[in-house]
Structure formats: structure tokens, C-alpha cells
Amino acid sequence: MSTSFRISCLVPDLPTPSQVAPFLEEMHANRWYSNFGPIVTRFEAEMLRFLERENGASGCFVGTFSSATTALELALKAMQLTTDAKVLVPALTFPATALAVMNVGLTPVLADVDPDTWELTPEIAKAAMQEYACSAVIPVAAFGRPVESEPWVAFQKETGIPVLMDVAAALGQQQIDKELSYCFSLHATKPFGVGEGGLLVSGDENLVLRSRSLSNFGFQGTAGVVQQAGTNAKFGEYYAAVGLVQAQRWEEVMDRRREVLDHYAQGLGKLGNLVRLQKGTGEFIPAVFPIHVDGRAEAMVERLHGAGVQTRRWYLPPLYEHPALAHLKTIGNKAGEPLPVCNELKKSLVGLPFHAFLSKQDISEICDIVAGEFV
Ligand SMILES: Cc1ncc(COP(=O)(O)O)c(C=O)c1O
Structure with missing residues (x-):
């Protein structure tokens, strides 16, 4: 790609x-x-x-x-x-x-x-x-x-x-x-x-x-x-x-992904509560890697893109904001209002690069860029 x-x-x-x-x-x-x-x-x-x-x-x-x-x-x-x-x-x-x-x-x-x-x-x-x-x-x-x-x-x-x-x-x-x-x-x-x-x-x-x-x-x-x-x-x-063949490669694939996650844990760990991960991360290896940056998603994406790092805003917009799905009934909110947790996550989730071909240096660079948003 x-x-x-x-x-x-x-x-x-x-x-x-x-x-x-x-x-x-x-x-x-x-x-x-x-x-x-x-x-x-x-x-x-x-x-x-x-x-x-x-x-x-x-x-x-x-x-x-x-x-x-x-x-x-x-x-x-x-x-x-x-x-x-x-x-x-x-x-x-x-x-x-x-x-x-x-x-x-x-x-x-x-x-x-x-x-x-x-x-x-x-x-x-x-x-x-x-x-x-x-x-x-x-x-x-x-x-x-x-x-x-x-x-x-x-x-x-x-x-x-x-x-x-x-x-x-x-x-x-x-x-x-x-x-x-x-x-x-x-x-x-x-x-x-x-x-x-x-x-x-x-x-x-x-x-x-x-x-x-x-x-x-x-x-x-x-x-x-x-x-x-x-x-x-x-x-x-x-x-x-x-x-x-993938079934035979599975351990090799997962070892590499675990290594990438460990590097991220080290780099992002320095930021304490400023960056939250999905509950249980580490007990499982995620497929993609969204971090929660407390309302700063847009600014964070701009910062990372400015430095040449691609991000994705999974799974955004929430389903009820897609034109083809906006008519669907939502439950757990006041009529006409967005769902409160989804609405908060919408402003806070940023998907960082997460794949087997990231070097330790790539990851520490990404973590430094993320940290820059909180200075
Ligand atoms: C939660 C979820 N459901 C369904 C799908 C669709 O999978 P597929 O591309 O194999 O149809 C995806 C794909 O990313 C997904 O993330």
C-alpha cells in the first residue's frame, strides 16, 4: 500500500x-x-x-x-x-x-x-x-x-x-x-x-x-x-x-505484533494518564491501535500528518452520522442527541500506525510527536 x-x-x-x-x-x-x-x-x-x-x-x-x-x-x-x-x-x-x-x-x-x-x-x-x-x-x-x-x-x-x-x-x-x-x-x-x-x-x-x-x-x-x-x-x-500458510506463520506474526505493542507501551507509558489505551490492551494484541487523547483527536491528527505519520480515525464517524445510516434509531440518549460515550470517543480516538514493519525508532518518533501535543 x-x-x-x-x-x-x-x-x-x-x-x-x-x-x-x-x-x-x-x-x-x-x-x-x-x-x-x-x-x-x-x-x-x-x-x-x-x-x-x-x-x-x-x-x-x-x-x-x-x-x-x-x-x-x-x-x-x-x-x-x-x-x-x-x-x-x-x-x-x-x-x-x-x-x-x-x-x-x-x-x-x-x-x-x-x-x-x-x-x-x-x-x-x-x-x-x-x-x-x-x-x-x-x-x-x-x-x-x-x-x-x-x-x-x-x-x-x-x-x-x-x-x-x-x-x-x-x-x-x-x-x-x-x-x-x-x-x-x-x-x-x-x-x-x-x-x-x-x-x-x-x-x-x-x-x-x-x-x-x-x-x-x-x-x-x-x-x-x-x-x-x-x-x-x-x-x-x-x-x-x-x-x-498464514496458519503456519501465526506465531511469527504475533511475536512481531507483540514487540511493536511493547515498544508503544514503553513510549506512551511516559505520558501517564494523558493517553489512554483500550481496556486490557497488552492482555490482547489489538488489530489496529487507537489511543484516547481526551478531546484532542483533531489536533493530534494534524500534528502527526504534519510529521509524515499516517493516522486513521476508526470507527468514525459513529454509525448514526453516516448519511446512509442517519435514519436508524439510537437508544440510550435524549431524542435528537448523539450517544454520549460515542460522542466523546469521536473527539478523542486517534489510530496510530500499527503493523509488523514499524521499527523501534519509528515508534519512539511517533510517541515523541504524540507527547508534543501535551507540552
Ligand atoms: C467490526 C468489523 N466488522 C466487519 C468487518 C468487515 O469485514 P470484511 O472486510 O471481511 O467484510 C470489519 C472490517 O474491518 C470490521 O472491522
């Missing part, structure tokens, strides 16, 4: 062509490129082992999709909610969370997030639903911070409302409980990037099978017969080949 900045915000960390070549040779020999071929099948089995090893998954099933967005869409469709169903989502998320809901004809309802984790919590969801009933909830692993599964399992049991996790950026970090369903992204910018792709992971085998069938037009059983109207959202052999 070329930019005019000296230091880029995100640089994908994918395998080299020669690492992928043996799998591509195999694909070529098979003459099988899509439609759940042998390499996709192997990748699904490999991901199940990976999730068992890394994230405590047991009794789960894995389906592959063309993206996390289509995995979310088709899982929602497979859940067979009524056509007037409302789905609660946090207002601080990548737009795909709400777009997936809308794309399958359902209505997103926007809730505020926790001021420390920057995520929707079961407490916020419960309070929101007392104000406005919803038929499903999509918690989000904001910026790749894994969502605690246990409280959502309890929420689902207590309320009977199904929970679908949008943990797009948290593959490898997100603990898996078979009572819930999780959608992950394999987009090139994610720590486990293959280019494009998504995973659905769930203890509900039927949900995975139905979603998978919907990714293949809705064909089920007798070849070519549509049981429920689907689409084409299949994963392919090329991307699965990259995925098999």
Missing part, C-alpha cells in the same frame, strides 16, 4: 509468493478452484484446529465465506428472524456490522458503548432493550479487542435473545464458546489476513450448514435445487492456499 506518508498506518503482513506456491501447484494439479474444493476443505479443518489450540474452541463448526460481511449476512439470514426484526448493534463499529443487517432486510438499532472497553456490553444491551425490543444482538470486538464470551452466553440464556458476534478483527485472540456464533474477517489488513474472506464459527452445526448453503445460492441436497434464496459468497482455493 503506497501512501505519501513516511510512516504508514497499516501494512498487510501476508506470506510471500514462494510460500504459497506449493499450495497453488496442488490447486493447479487438482484443476479445482472454487466450490468447496480440497484446499478450502483443508483450510476449514486447519482453522478448527487453530481455534481449538489458540482460543479454547471445542464442539464447534467452521464455515468459510467471501468476507466477514457476507458471513454476518448469511448467519443472520440462517437465523430466520422475522422480517420486521430489529437487531441491536453498537454505534461505534465498522459500518459493515449495520450494513450486513440492512442487506438481509432487517433493521439495525444503535446502542452506546462502554467508556473503557469501547464495546457494547450485556448491561448496555439489557438497558437498551428495556427501552426498545430487539430480536438479536451483534456485539463487536472493537479494534480487535476480544469480547468476553461468558457474559454474552449468560445474556443469551437469560433473555432468550440470540447473540451473533462480529469479531471480524479478533481472529486468534477471541475466546470461543460453543453457545455463541462468531464471524471473523480474513481481509488483508487483519492480523490473520489472506486477502479477502470470512469465517463463521459456531457450536450450532445447522447454522453453519445453512449459512454455507446460502453462500452457494441456497443449494441444498439435490444438486442445483434452491431451498432458501441465497447468493454467491463462497471462499475460493486461492485464498485458502494463502490461509494455510
Whole structure:
């Protein structure tokens, strides 16, 4: 990704062509490129082992999709909610969370997030639903911070409302409980990037099978017969080949990301409370690296850009400020006012560069520029 900045915000960390070549040779020999071929099948089995090893998954099933967005869409469709169903989502998320809901004809309802984790919590969801009933909830692993599964399992049991996790950026970090369903992204910018792709992971085998069938037009059983109207959202052999190499590279990828985070912790630690990190950072390695600078986001971005350092303002604007989403109902605020926590985060979050190719010197330079804002 070329930019005019000296230091880029995100640089994908994918395998080299020669690492992928043996799998591509195999694909070529098979003459099988899509439609759940042998390499996709192997990748699904490999991901199940990976999730068992890394994230405590047991009794789960894995389906592959063309993206996390289509995995979310088709899982929602497979859940067979009524056509007037409302789905609660946090207002601080990548737009795909709400777009997936809308794309399958359902209505997103926007809730505020926790001021420390920057995520929707079961407490916020419960309070929101007392104000406005919803038929499903999509918690989000904001910026790749894994969502605690246990409280959502309890929420689902207590309320009977199904929970679908949008943990797009948290593959490898997100603990898996078979009572819930999780959608992950394999987009090139994610720590486990293959280019494009998504995973659905769930203890509900039927949900995975139905979603998978919907990714293949809705064909089920007798070849070519549509049981429920689907689409084409299949994963392919090329991307699965990259995925098999990424699974082998995972420790190397994460060691490097941990090193980058450690350098940042040293550099930003000197600023004390002037800069806040997302709660629990360090116990997990984030996918991207937003820092909280207490209302100074705009000035900080200007300062960093002036010094040739690229930043991003994830996930801004909040969903209710996108023209295509501004009509959606928000809960937990006075009519006509923005959601208070999202509104504060909007002025305070700045995404710093975070990728494997940052040197220790880059990071200390970035930290010095950030510090300059507080002098
Ligand atoms: C929270 C969240 N949900 C969904 C997506 C969409 O993922 P994909 O690009 O694989 O469709 C993203 C992508 O960044 C995301 O951050």
C-alpha cells in the first residue's frame, strides 16, 4: 500500500509468493478452484484446529465465506428472524456490522458503548432493550479487542435473545464458546489476513450448514435445487492456499505484533494518564491501535500528518452520522442527541500506525510527536 506518508498506518503482513506456491501447484494439479474444493476443505479443518489450540474452541463448526460481511449476512439470514426484526448493534463499529443487517432486510438499532472497553456490553444491551425490543444482538470486538464470551452466553440464556458476534478483527485472540456464533474477517489488513474472506464459527452445526448453503445460492441436497434464496459468497482455493500458510506463520506474526505493542507501551507509558489505551490492551494484541487523547483527536491528527505519520480515525464517524445510516434509531440518549460515550470517543480516538514493519525508532518518533501535543 503506497501512501505519501513516511510512516504508514497499516501494512498487510501476508506470506510471500514462494510460500504459497506449493499450495497453488496442488490447486493447479487438482484443476479445482472454487466450490468447496480440497484446499478450502483443508483450510476449514486447519482453522478448527487453530481455534481449538489458540482460543479454547471445542464442539464447534467452521464455515468459510467471501468476507466477514457476507458471513454476518448469511448467519443472520440462517437465523430466520422475522422480517420486521430489529437487531441491536453498537454505534461505534465498522459500518459493515449495520450494513450486513440492512442487506438481509432487517433493521439495525444503535446502542452506546462502554467508556473503557469501547464495546457494547450485556448491561448496555439489557438497558437498551428495556427501552426498545430487539430480536438479536451483534456485539463487536472493537479494534480487535476480544469480547468476553461468558457474559454474552449468560445474556443469551437469560433473555432468550440470540447473540451473533462480529469479531471480524479478533481472529486468534477471541475466546470461543460453543453457545455463541462468531464471524471473523480474513481481509488483508487483519492480523490473520489472506486477502479477502470470512469465517463463521459456531457450536450450532445447522447454522453453519445453512449459512454455507446460502453462500452457494441456497443449494441444498439435490444438486442445483434452491431451498432458501441465497447468493454467491463462497471462499475460493486461492485464498485458502494463502490461509494455510498464514496458519503456519501465526506465531511469527504475533511475536512481531507483540514487540511493536511493547515498544508503544514503553513510549506512551511516559505520558501517564494523558493517553489512554483500550481496556486490557497488552492482555490482547489489538488489530489496529487507537489511543484516547481526551478531546484532542483533531489536533493530534494534524500534528502527526504534519510529521509524515499516517493516522486513521476508526470507527468514525459513529454509525448514526453516516448519511446512509442517519435514519436508524439510537437508544440510550435524549431524542435528537448523539450517544454520549460515542460522542466523546469521536473527539478523542486517534489510530496510530500499527503493523509488523514499524521499527523501534519509528515508534519512539511517533510517541515523541504524540507527547508534543501535551507540552
Ligand atoms: C467490526 C468489523 N466488522 C466487519 C468487518 C468487515 O469485514 P470484511 O472486510 O471481511 O467484510 C470489519 C472490517 O474491518 C470490521 O472491522
